[in-house]
């Protein structure tokens with residue numbers, strides 16, 4: 001554990017990866033000396049390791065704007081003399097889709113500029129590329145897949161079709177039998193800090209895609225779990241009862257009355273006060289909703305826990321229709337469940353396919369299959385001759401009409417790029433960036449709208465990708481994914497075994513693989529949005545070195561009995577930190593308007609203002625790719641209606 005990781009791969013937390021020798025900070029420093037950094041042959045952010053996602057270099061300017069210190073020293077923007085039909089702030093899927101829709105409506109000669117503060121486009125849809133151990137391995141830095149609890153709208157589906165993505169072909173791309181054929185199934189790791197002892201045990205109720213492997217009966221799995229799990233005996237009995245013995249814990253109430261109560265109590269309270277479970281059951285189930293809510297079960301309603309299929313509700317005989325106040329993630333439709341596609345780099349391939357449509361030279365792919373191996377060329381993104389340009393490393397700090405918004409003929413947009421304040425002009429502007437940022441950069445908006453925009457506190461979370469030289473330890477221990485309710489990362493899983501075109505997943509345990517880990521630091525007891533604010537602070541204060549140490553510690557404690565050696569087996573780590581992650585989805589415990597009726601803040605937030613329209617997944621309070629696309633479409637429609 002305390003041996004050094006080979007410095008060939010790590011340098012102060014940033015790996016020296018194929019194609020570049022620069023960390024994110026090094027990249028920015030290098031910018032100052034080069035004419036245009038994206039023109040450099042080595043400019044290729046997907047291979048950067050260390051701290052990525054919202055990495056350290058991107059939030060200094062936005063935070064200075066937020067803290068009202070930026071303009072004290074910023075000076076006057078240098079006018080680039082550039083003028084566009086449309087400027088889009090934010091190069092995530094919503095911003096890219098807005099450019100696509102606007103071009104479709106107004107023709108290919110329309111002049112569009114997308115300004116994006118990251119060194120790569122795609123927003124949360126980020127590609128992680130690893131070259132440190134054998135063949136290139138891909139990981140998703142954020143957006144995992146085409147999936148949504150609600151069916152894709154006609155508009156979003158059409159975009160997927162126009163990009164050439166054959167969603168049903170996913171059934172051929174995934175090898176569902178791979179992990180089961182090797183005897184692997186999901187496990188649980190109990191850590192000694194939370195449960196008193198470090199123990200790895202097979203999940204008694206494996207319900208993930210690779211669950212059919214177990215040769216044990218369910219009864220045998222429960223017995224093994226109960227024998228090994230370091231929980232109070234009563235808690236183990238209670239947990240099994242929740243899963244195995246359906247009971248009506250709310251007798252005498254109608255389904256409607258039960259849902260009304262469940263919507264107003266946390267799942268944690270339901271477990272202890274209604275289902276009379278031991279407190280250890282709360283500890284055990286606490287991290288189950290992290291992946292959807294970025295919150296533990298103290299801040300998720302029991303009705304939503306029911307919607308997410310968490311245990312303890314079967315005996316209540318609830319009407320399957322969603323109840324008032326149910327969170328959108330907790331209402332899953334069968335049709336939507338079938339509409340699923342995962343590229344090995346997640347929805348970064350969707351972002352790259354969109355960019356290919358906008359700037360064909362930038363993405364050397366011919367279809368939605370060879371896109372997976374295509375290496376984006378960053379140099380063509382912002383060429384003068386393009387009708388659509390994408391300008392990376394550019395943080396927008398001010399968006400203002402030239403005069404009164406109702407009569408203005410254009411909008412001026414100021415942004416920081418490479419330490420210089422610059423400005424461009426546009427006839428119209430789409431703000432496809434995070435809503436919490438908009439009140440600070442667009443000061444002329446009405447106060448009520450600013451308040452509504454500020455409501456959209458993003459959900460914080462981290463996806464850490466760890467490249468392993470082999471996965472024999474997983475094989476020896478018989479686990480493919482491990483739920484760790486008390487650990488630093490609450491989940492770790494072998495990459496989904498998906499092969500697309502020439503890209504082949506890792507099939508042999510002695511080959512390299514990407515292990516995906518998730519971290520969500522929570523503050524039980526605080527309201528949901530307060531937990532996200534506190535969690536964001538936690539993420540900013542956790543350095544890459546702390547992540548690295550915790551990854552090694554957690555992996556060796558979980559997998560050590562299978563022969564795992566962190567110094568030998570870890571080849572690279574990329575921490576995709578998202579302090580501003582998912583769009584906030586409304587929650588019946590904390591958002592009265594959602595439960596009892598009233599205007600949703602996102603409706604007031606997205607109202608067009610003069611020549612400015614507002615997109616981003618925040619505009620729908622819906623943290624999915626289809627939401628980002630739908631809101632882009634609506635924002636472009638607002639512009640075309642003549643705002």
Ligand SMILES: Cc1cc2nc3c(=O)[nH]c(=O)nc-3n(C[C@H](O)[C@H](O)[C@H](O)COP(=O)(O)OP(=O)(O)OC[C@H]3O[C@@H](n4cnc5c(N)ncnc54)[C@H](O)[C@@H]3O)c2cc1C
Nearest residue numbers: 090092093094117123124143144145396433616617624625
């Ligand atoms: C970890 C994670 C996993 C996810 N998994 C899935 C999934 O599996 N399936 C799914 O459908 N959805 C998923 N989502 C949600 C999905 O990624 C989003 O709904 C969607 O990608 C959001 O796109 P967007 O363009 O609205 O926002 P973003 O992706 O956030 O893009 C906005 C962009 O604007 C930039 N920006 C902000 N302020 C400024 C400024 N002042 N100047 C310039 N640029 C600025 C930001 O840096 C960002 O790049 C996931 C999200 C996260 C965080």
